[in-house]
Every structure is written in C-alpha cells, then in structure tokens.
Amino acid sequence: MNTVNPTVTSEADMPEEMIAPVQEEKPAETIIEEGTTVGRPFSADPKFKLRNVEVFYGEDRAIKNISLDIGRNEVIAFIGPSGCGKSTFLRCLNRMNDSIDICRVKGQLTIDDYDIYDSKRDVVELRARVGMVFQKPNPFPKSIYDNVAYGPRIHGLANRKSDLDEIVENSLRKAGLWDEVKDRLDAIATGMSGGQQQRLCIARAIAVSPEVILMDEPCSALDPIATAKVEELIAEMSKSYTIVIVTHSMQQAARVSNRTAYFHLGHLVEVNETNKVFTSPEHELTESYITGRFG
Amino acid sequence: MTDQRSQAEIVRQSLKRRYRKERRFRMYGMLAIFIALASLAILFADIISKGHTGFVKTTITLDVALDSEMMYLEDPTDEDQLSMADFVAPIIAALQEHVPEAESAAEKRELGRLIGTYGANQIRDLLKSSPDLLNTTQTMEFLAHDRVSVYVKHADNPSYTIKLSEQQQRWVDELLEKGVIDTSFNDVLFSRGDSREPSNAGILGAIVGSLLTMLVTLAIAFPVGIAAAVYLEEFAPQNRITDFIEVNINNLAAVPSIIFGLLGLAVFIGLFGMPRSVPVVGGLVLALMTLPTIIISSRAAIKSVPPSIREAAEGVGASKMQVVLHHVIPLAMPGMLTGSIIGMAQALGETAPLLLIGMVAFIVDVPGGFLDSATVLPVQIYLWASSSEQGFVELASAGIMVLLTFMITMNALAIWLRKRLERRW
Numbered sequence: 001m002n003t004v005n006p007t008v009t010s011e012a013d014m015p016e017e018m019i020a021p022v023q024e025e026k027p028a029e030t031i032i033e034e035g036t037t038v039g040r041p042f043s044a045d046p047k048f049k050l051r052n053v054e055v056f057y058g059e060d061r062a063i064k065n066i067s068l069d070i071g072r073n074e075v076i077a078f079i080g081p082s083g084c085g086k087s088t089f090l091r092c093l094n095r096m097n098d099s100i101d102i103c104r105v106k107g108q109l110t111i112d113d114y115d116i117y118d119s120k121r122d123v124v125e126l127r128a129r130v131g132m133v134f135q136k137p138n139p140f141p142k143s144i145y146d147n148v149a150y151g152p153r154i155h156g157l158a159n160r161k162s163d164l165d166e167i168v169e170n171s172l173r174k175a176g177l178w179d180e181v182k183d184r185l186d187a188i189a190t191g192m193s194g195g196q197q198q199r200l201c202i203a204r205a206i207a208v209s210p211e212v213i214l215m216d217e218p219c220s221a222l223d224p225i226a227t228a229k230v231e232e233l234i235a236e237m238s239k240s241y242t243i244v245i246v247t248h249s250m251q252q253a254a255r256v257s258n259r260t261a262y263f264h265l266g267h268l269v270e271v272n273e274t275n276k277v278f279t280s281p282e283h284e285l286t287e288s289y290i291t292g293r294f295g
Numbered sequence: 296m297t298d299q300r301s302q303a304e305i306v307r308q309s310l311k312r313r314y315r316k317e318r319r320f321r322m323y324g325m326l327a328i329f330i331a332l333a334s335l336a337i338l339f340a341d342i343i344s345k346g347h348t349g350f351v352k353t354t355i356t357l358d359v360a361l362d363s364e365m366m367y368l369e370d371p372t373d374e375d376q377l378s379m380a381d382f383v384a385p386i387i388a389a390l391q392e393h394v395p396e397a398e399s400a401a402e403k404r405e406l407g408r409l410i411g412t413y414g415a416n417q418i419r420d421l422l423k424s425s426p427d428l429l430n431t432t433q434t435m436e437f438l439a440h441d442r443v444s445v446y447v448k449h450a451d452n453p454s455y456t457i458k459l460s461e462q463q464q465r466w467v468d469e470l471l472e473k474g475v476i477d478t479s480f481n482d483v484l485f486s487r488g489d490s491r492e493p494s495n496a497g498i499l500g501a502i503v504g505s506l507l508t509m510l511v512t513l514a515i516a517f518p519v520g521i522a523a524a525v526y527l528e529e530f531a532p533q534n535r536i537t538d539f540i541e542v543n544i545n546n547l548a549a550v551p552s553i554i555f556g557l558l559g560l561a562v563f564i565g566l567f568g569m570p571r572s573v574p575v576v577g578g579l580v581l582a583l584m585t586l587p588t589i590i591i592s593s594r595a596a597i598k599s600v601p602p603s604i605r606e607a608a609e610g611v612g613a614s615k616m617q618v619v620l621h622h623v624i625p626l627a628m629p630g631m632l633t634g635s636i637i638g639m640a641q642a643l644g645e646t647a648p649l650l651l652i653g654m655v656a657f658i659v660d661v662p663g664g665f666l667d668s669a670t671v672l673p674v675q676i677y678l679w680a681s682s683s684e685q686g687f688v689e690l691a692s693a694g695i696m697v698l699l700t701f702m703i704t705m706n707a708l709a710i711w712l713r714k715r716l717e718r719r720w
Contacts, residue, residue, distance in 0.1 A: 101533050127612035138603035151611035
C-alpha cells in the first residue's frame with residue numbers, strides 16, 4: 001500500500017510499537033455488537049432508508065441486521081475485507097440478488113418511501129431508477145450506440161430516432177466518452193479498451209436517467225489512468241446522482257466519497273464522514289483495517 | 296557449493312528423463328492421430344474404389360425400325376394391341392444389323408438379352424406418347440442389361456463373375472468397338488427411384504425421402520429442443536422435478552435408436568393410426584431421437600453465455616424475458632445451431648428406427664409429399680448392400696458416397712455458421 005492519500009497511513013510510516021500488536025487480537029465477533037453501528041449511519045435527507053436488513057444465502061446469514069441511510073446526492077463508499085457482505089448489501093439496493101434462488105432478504109428497504117422488496121412492484125421499475133455498474137466491464141457484444149440505446153429502447157424512453165440519438169450523445173458526453181467514440185458509434189463495443197468499456201457501461205447506466213448509481217468495484221479491472229478518469233467521472237456525477245460505490249481501494253474511497261461505511265463479517269461496523277473514518281476511526285476494527293493490519 | 300552443484304546435476308538428469316517422457320507422450324498422440332487418419336483413408340479408398348463405377352452407366356444406342364408388322368401392332372392408340380405387341384423384335388433386328396452372325400432363334404434370343412429388361416417398355420412408351428412414329432426409324436438409347444454392364448465395367452475384376460456366354464462376350468466386344476455400346480455418366484442414379492434391376496435403379500427417391508424426413512425432423516426437433524433448453528436453463532425452478540427431467544433427458548440421449556423406432560411403431564402407427572413408410576412418421580421418430588442431443592447442446596450453449604451479460608441487461612432494467620430474447624439466445628445461437636446440425640446429421644444417417652416403421656419397403660416412385668411412401672438414403676444403401684445382384688454392390692458404395700457428401704456438407708455448414716455467428720465478449 002502506498003501513501004497517495006495523506007489520510008491513509010501505510011505500515012512503513014508507523015512507529016514500530018504500532019505495528020507489533022500490543023495486545024492479543026480479540027476475535028472480531030466479540031468486539032462487534034450485532035445491530036449497532038458506531039458513527040453516523042443516518043441522514044437528514046435520506047434517499048434510501050434501510051432498516052434491520054438481513055440477507056440469507058440458504059442457512060448462511062450474510063448480512064446481519066444492518067440499518068443505514070443513504071443521503072440524497074451523496075457518494076457513499078462501502079469498504080471492508082473480502083467476504084464482508086458489502087457487495088451483497090449493495091445488490092439489495094436494486095434487487096440484483098433476485099436471480100439467486102437461495103437468497104432471501106429481510107428488513108425494510110425503501111427508496112423515497114418506495115418499498116424496494118414490495119412483491120407487488122415490478123423490479124424493472126426499480127432498476128430503471130437504480131442503475132448499476134459492475135466490477136468487470138460488461139458491454140453487450142453490440143455496437144457502442146446499441147449499448148447505450150438499449151436501456152432507453154426497452155423502457156420506451158425515446159419514440160423517435162432523433163430523441164434516441166440525443167440520449168445516446170448526452171449519456172456518452174456525461175461519461176466523458178463522446179469525443180473518443182463519436183466517429184465510431186457503430187463499432188463493436190467489446191473492441192474498446194477496458195477503461196473505455198467501463199465508461200461505456202456508466203454511460204449505459206445513466207442513459208435510462210436513474211436517480212441512483214450503484215458501483216461494484218468499478219475500477220478493480222482498470223489501470224491507474226483509466227481509474228483516474230472514472231473517479232473524475234464519479235465526482236462529476238455526484239452533482240446529479242446518488243452514488244453507492246463498493247471498493248477495495250481505500251485511497252479511492254478517500255478520494256471520491258462523502259461518507260464511508262466499513263463492513264465486517266456481515267456487520268456494518270462504522271459509518272462516518274470519509275475523512276473522519278480515515279483519520280480518526282471510532283471503532284477498533286475499522287482502525288485495524290485501514291491501517292492494513294488485516295483485510 | 297558442492298551440494299548445489301550435485302543438486303543441479305540431479306535436476307539436469309531428471310530434466311532429460313522428463314524430456315524423454317514428453318517426447319514419448321507426444322509420439323503416442325501422433326500415433327493415435329495417424330491410426331485415425333489411416334482408417335479414414337482406408338474407408339474412403341475402399342468406398343471410392345468400389346463405388347466410382349456406380350456413377351457410370353452402360354448404354355446401347357440403336358437405330359430401331361419401328362415396323363408395325365414386326366411388332367404385330369397396327370394402332371398404337373389401342374391399349375389391347377399395345378399390351379399384346381412384341382417390342383423386343385425391333386430391338387433384336389436393330390442389334391442384328393451390327394451382329395449379322397446371330398441368325399438362329401436361340402442366338403437372336405441371346406442377342407436380345409444384351410438389352411435391359413425395360414428396353415421394350417421404352418419403345419412402348421414412345422409409341423404410346425407419339426403414335427405417328429410407327430413405321431419410322433428412330434435412334435434410341437437403351438440401358439444395357441446388368442450383365443453387360445458388369446462385363447463392360449468389371450471384365451478385369453476377379454471379384455465379379457461374368458455371366459455372359461462366350462458368344463455374348465464376343466458380341467459385346469464387337470459392339471464396344473463400333474461404339475454402339477458406350478459408357479457415360481449415370482444420370483439414371485440421380486433421376487429415378489429404386490428398381491429391381493441395378494442398371495435401372497436410382498437414388499433420387501431416397502434423397503427426396505431423406506430431405507422430406509429431415510424437414511419434418513428439423514421442424515419439430517429444433518423449436519421444441521431450443522424451447523425446452525431455454526426453459527430448463529432460464530426459467531425452471533431448481534427442484535427435484537427439474538433434476539429428474541434433466542437426468543431423463545441425459546439418459547434419453549443414450550437410448551439405442553431402435554427403441555425410438557419401436558416407440559414410433561407403437562404410438563404413431565399403432566395408436567394414432569398414421570400410415571407406414573411415410574416421411575412424416577420417420578421425421579417424428581427421428582425428431583424424438585434428436586431432441587436430447589439438441590437440448591443438451593443448447594443448454595451447454597446457454598450456460599456458456601457469460602453471467603456478466605445477463606447482469607448488464609438486468610442492471611439497466613431488462614425483464615427476464617428481454618434478457619433471454621435480446622441477449623442469451625442470440626449469444627447462444629451459434630452453439631445451438633451447431634448442436635442441432637450435428638443432431639440432424641446423426642438423424643440423416645440413422646437406419647434402425649426407420650426399419651421398424653416400414654421405411655425399408657421397396658419403393659419405385661420418387662415421393663411427392665410427406666404422406667407418400669418413401670425410403671431414406673441409409674436404408675436404401677442397406678437395401679442395395681443386401682441385394683444379391685452384382686450391380687447393386689457398386690450402387691451401395693455410390694449411395695454411401697452420396698450420403699457422405701450430404702453429411703460433410705451439413706458439418707461444413709455447422710462450422711461455417713458457428714464461425715459466422717460467433718461473437719467475442
């Protein structure tokens with residue numbers, strides 16, 4: 001781990017006595033009290049209200065009684081060690097877990113007082129409001145134009161070709177991709193570079209004008225330059241969208257987010273302003289994680 | 296240091312052994328490929344060497360004087376006279392002009408036997424269709440008798456028995472020299488149905504029968520197979536019933552094909568009262584046989600569509616149906632088509648189930664529809680291969696060549712389609 005961000009301290013910079021664990025590390029389960037989160041998990045102007053959320057994979061409880069608000073036009077980062085449930089939790093927000101047969105979600109999840117898991121509601125409507133960008137760039141093996149136009153087409157957002165053209169252009173512009181691809185909109189999308197593909201996926205997500213964009217480790221398959229571009233884009237988009245981003249890179253969380261949530265073994269341990277989490281974490285598990293003692 | 300050196304030495308020696316092993320291993324592979332290629336080459340060489348003469352016919356061209364007195368025929372429009380008339384006489388007379396030495400009645404009869412059985416019918420049909428030709432001289436091309444054909448094509452081949460008398464052989468040699476007997480491309484093979492006489496037998500009936508049967512098979516097995524695969528893979532709940540169905544489909548793929556014939560006999564013919572020997576029933580039976588292959592390969596193709604594409608489509612709000620129709624099926628199509636074509640090729644070469652539903656009958660007419668009695672290529676080959684007439688041996692091999700051509704074409708089509716439709720992601 002390097003020290004791109006001053007708020008994140010690498011092991012090399014720390015005094016020696018901090019590296020050597022002074023006390024015996026207690027098992028994490030004994031430190032976390034279920035259903036309690038330190039810091040500021042609630043928000044004055046919530047977009048999402050998530051209360052007592054539990055997710056089961058068969059008999060396994062992957063998410064343990066989490067309550068959290070996600071504010072309007074906020075960028076919130078989910079961090080935590082692998083397998084801590086942050087991606088699972090993210091996927092509850094637009095019901096991407098539905099296709100997994102053994103997955104069950106309990107608790108109240110609402111977006112603007114709209115019950116996400118209301119069985120009478122169609123998931124398609126929800127997903128038009130809550131877009132998603134995935135870990136690996138996954139453009140359709142179609143043309144660049146068709147990739148962006150797919151969402152508006154299936155939702156019937158554009159009746160005329162000119163409207164559709166406009167949506168495609170706007171989305172590509174917002175994703176910072178227009179100048180690079182405007183001359184080859186008919187080219188097959190899978191022929192682009194990884195960074196371009198990921199930005200195309202972002203353009204595809206914003207083409208249906210969602211209110212929220214979920215990002216599941218959007219930069220983990222990208223090189224630093226492409227990552228920087230996507231991060232710039234996130235900063236730009238945060239003006240008009242609520243963004244939830246799962247990331248393994250703490251520097252990235254520090255750079256792009258307003259608040260950071262730390263997950264551990266299915267618990268939501270701590271939520272706070274990002275700079276607070278990285279400078280003076282309240283919970284000892286959070287501190288261990290951001291100082292690189294595990295994870 | 297010494298320790299290190301000896302260790303390096305050990306490694307080097309073991310390396311040698313490893314390389315030797317690898318070379319041996321590669322040789323086994325090459326040997327296996329060689330055996331496969333060699334047996335293929337032997338098979339083809341055998342079939343082609345036996346069958347190429349099947350594509351050649353022996354003809355006798357004669358100037359026939361259609362003399363009404365000789366034929367005892369005054370009015371060719373009169374059916375009674377036509378059936379009583381002697382159409383062999385003018386042929387013998389025409390032959391006699393080339394072979395004047397045949398004078399006795401016995402010799403004349405021998406001479407007449409050089410012409411195929413249907414030569415006389417040829418004259419009758421000609422006169423029936425155009426009665427004006429009576430008492431004129433026409434140049435007509437007759438198929439030589441099978442024995443003549445065997446003599447002309449295989450005189451040097453010890454595996455054939457020449458059934459012509461010494462005298463007849465001499466005549467044939469003479470006629471060959473004069474150019475009266477000649478060989479040419481066997482268009483009869485591709486323009487007629489089966490016949491009792493090898494020189495008159497064609498494979499067109501079987502080709503059309505095969506095509507009709509395959510059409511029925513394709514029309515049923517392809518949509519049903521793909522629908523079943525899509526449902527099982529995309530929509531079916533994961534439970535015991537689905538597992539049970541899956542196991543059964545996999546088992547069906549391994550059921551001997553003759554069982555499907557028995558099923559077809561019992562259900563389609565016995566229960567539903569459908570006619571025997573018709574392409575519809577054959578197609579239905581072969582569709583049942585091909586279904587498991589198509590379902591299994593289609594499911595594999597659907598499974599190979601990367602989940603990231605499904606997620607991408609779901610992520611922008613596509614419904615399950617849209618995900619399947621817009622993304623999964625188009626991406627799985629090359630695999631599904633390949634599986635289907637290979638299944639069809641398998642069905643094209645299938646004989647056993649068709650024997651049971653009566654498609655093994657001797658059928659002379661080229662079938663004109665799905666409900667006409669028909670036979671198919673492999674059954675026709677089987678019929679010819681089990682005939683005692685010598686001429687059928689080469690026809691069977693020629694038939695195999697035709698069948699193989701169809702199969703190779705279908706497989707090439709499968710490869711081309713896959714290459715064409717395959718997309719990268």
